[in-house]
Amino acid sequence: MIRDQGLTSKIWRFAVWAVAGLFVINLIGIIAAVVVNSFATRWLGTWLPVGLTTKWYFSAWKEFQLSSVVLVTFQVVFTVVIISGLLGVTTAYALARRDFPGKRIVVLLFLLPLLIPPLTYGIPLATVLYQLGLGGSFWGVVLINLVPSLPFVVLVMIPFIEQIDPRIEAAARVFGAGTGSLFLRILLPLLLPGMLAALLLVLVRTIAMFELTFLIAGPTSQTLVVSLYYAVFASGVRAGQSIDAMAVIYMVTTLFWLILALQFVNPTQIVARAKQQPAE
Amino acid sequence: MSTPSLRTRLAMRGLDGTTLLVLPGLAVMLGLFVYPFFYGLIDSFAPKEGAWYANYVAFFSDPFQYRTIGATLWLALPVTIVNLAFAVPIAFRVRLMTRQRLLTTILVLPITLGTVFVADGLLTFLGPQGWFNRVLILVGLLEAPVKLTNNYWGVFASLVITGFPFAFLLTLSYVTGIDPAIEQAAATLGAGPRQRFMKVFLPLLVPGLAVTFCLAFVQAFAVFPSAVLLGAPAGPTRVISIAAYQAAFEQYDHSLGSAIAMIMGGVELIVVMLILSVRSLFYRGPTGGTKG
Numbered sequence: 001m002i003r004d005q006g007l008t009s010k011i012w013r014f015a016v017w018a019v020a021g022l023f024v025i026n027l028i029g030i031i032a033a034v035v036v037n038s039f040a041t042r043w044l045g046t047w048l049p050v051g052l053t054t055k056w057y058f059s060a061w062k063e064f065q066l067s068s069v070v071l072v073t074f075q076v077v078f079t080v081v082i083i084s085g086l087l088g089v090t091t092a093y094a095l096a097r098r099d100f101p102g103k104r105i106v107v108l109l110f111l112l113p114l115l116i117p118p119l120t121y122g123i124p125l126a127t128v129l130y131q132l133g134l135g136g137s138f139w140g141v142v143l144i145n146l147v148p149s150l151p152f153v154v155l156v157m158i159p160f161i162e163q164i165d166p167r168i169e170a171a172a173r174v175f176g177a178g179t180g181s182l183f184l185r186i187l188l189p190l191l192l193p194g195m196l197a198a199l200l201l202v203l204v205r206t207i208a209m210f211e212l213t214f215l216i217a218g219p220t221s222q223t224l225v226v227s228l229y230y231a232v233f234a235s236g237v238r239a240g241q242s243i244d245a246m247a248v249i250y251m252v253t254t255l256f257w258l259i260l261a262l263q264f265v266n267p268t269q270i271v272a273r274a275k276q277q278p279a280e
Numbered sequence: 281m282s283t284p285s286l287r288t289r290l291a292m293r294g295l296d297g298t299t300l301l302v303l304p305g306l307a308v309m310l311g312l313f314v315y316p317f318f319y320g321l322i323d324s325f326a327p328k329e330g331a332w333y334a335n336y337v338a339f340f341s342d343p344f345q346y347r348t349i350g351a352t353l354w355l356a357l358p359v360t361i362v363n364l365a366f367a368v369p370i371a372f373r374v375r376l377m378t379r380q381r382l383l384t385t386i387l388v389l390p391i392t393l394g395t396v397f398v399a400d401g402l403l404t405f406l407g408p409q410g411w412f413n414r415v416l417i418l419v420g421l422l423e424a425p426v427k428l429t430n431n432y433w434g435v436f437a438s439l440v441i442t443g444f445p446f447a448f449l450l451t452l453s454y455v456t457g458i459d460p461a462i463e464q465a466a467a468t469l470g471a472g473p474r475q476r477f478m479k480v481f482l483p484l485l486v487p488g489l490a491v492t493f494c495l496a497f498v499q500a501f502a503v504f505p506s507a508v509l510l511g512a513p514a515g516p517t518r519v520i521s522i523a524a525y526q527a528a529f530e531q532y533d534h535s536l537g538s539a540i541a542m543i544m545g546g547v548e549l550i551v552v553m554l555i556l557s558v559r560s561l562f563y564r565g566p567t568g569g570t571k572g
Contacts, residue, residue: 119544150309151309271449
């Protein structure tokens, strides 16, 4: 480890930490502002609210019909996770194990949705789905959410599968394992950690996916984040504390899965492609 | 000798039962991504009225519409540059930390919570009575609260809050991928901190930074919910995604909506290509220090 001891190095180091610290403080301030406001009786023109109450959670739960919204959110998210998990792992297995003509184009096809802004492909796709009569429906929301999540699973799983030695599979074949038992008793246990990580990340991303769900969701197929958007958009109609109570409910549902996901992955993997990092 | 069977010949080229596993996933992508994309492209050339190019003429002749391109770039480019400019030095510091986990966990929060939540929080936090203005008045930097929401700076702030952690975590993953032995070698040969950064790290990092810039730019360019909630969606922060959304789902003109979506993709593609072509001028090679 190299440590420079000069004065300019020290000033520079201090400046860098100061900027990083300021960012973290502001970030915590933003989240704290939402949480504090959701418990406030009245908060106007003071540092902290006059009194604390939990009544906004009850009123938000009723006003925004959150019991059905939360239910729909989980139905959508788990359906997306199951479908993109099944299709993504099989596709990633083929792409990791075989080299076939046109493979580069297929890989590019799975990269594109992550590079193009969601609205660019979302608007034509939503138009097609509306014409098929899926607009505003549960399956419309699921289908539009598959477009970013399936490639995500594929791209996370390819390097994970590549690191599993194909000779293990060959050995199982030699000892007489059929395709079924090869998959169940050899591949599945080896793939499980990677699958769990990929699927939890898809889950977190789908809960927070606003743009695409917003284009297609109807009154009965709204997810939490879309309801939150409409509430903030029409703020003034309802008490700000009620909206923030809903935001906290949204935050808790997201963070629950995020914390679970972080048991299996490094935070950097949420943005970067899964890398084979040495065990710590 | 007879020629090998068709099955054997196909297997030689990598086509067998395992390869077929790619088909279900591929079918979904063709149905939900490729087909709608071409559908939208053709749809954009079939306007409600007028010649086949009428949508594009309508967009580029109406200042209310074509100015959205400038408004979007005016937000996305400065934000991306600021985010990256802060991400690189901080990533270089954090690389030396032994316990990065707490910091990276905090920074991953705004990415997972998403722009809608951040916009909601910023409305309170940056508001005239919010903590941000109060602290600045308390330390004496300000006389009266400044207006930071429902204008350009509100959207800017939200893009920094969600974009900086994204740029930082990507940069960190590239920086930690560089073998520390390379830096030690440079230091042994007498290079100071500035020289080590400019002559050793930067050339190795340029490919990664170009990719980070592109991904961060794509995110900022697609800004939508925060431009509506925190900005002035009829004025200076009427970004191109708002124009596309309004055309498609408020005026119910899916043809014009698709046309604007295509223009949006095109502008973004041009910027990404420019950055990647700059990257190709720099060194590309291994960043590991070990032998073969």
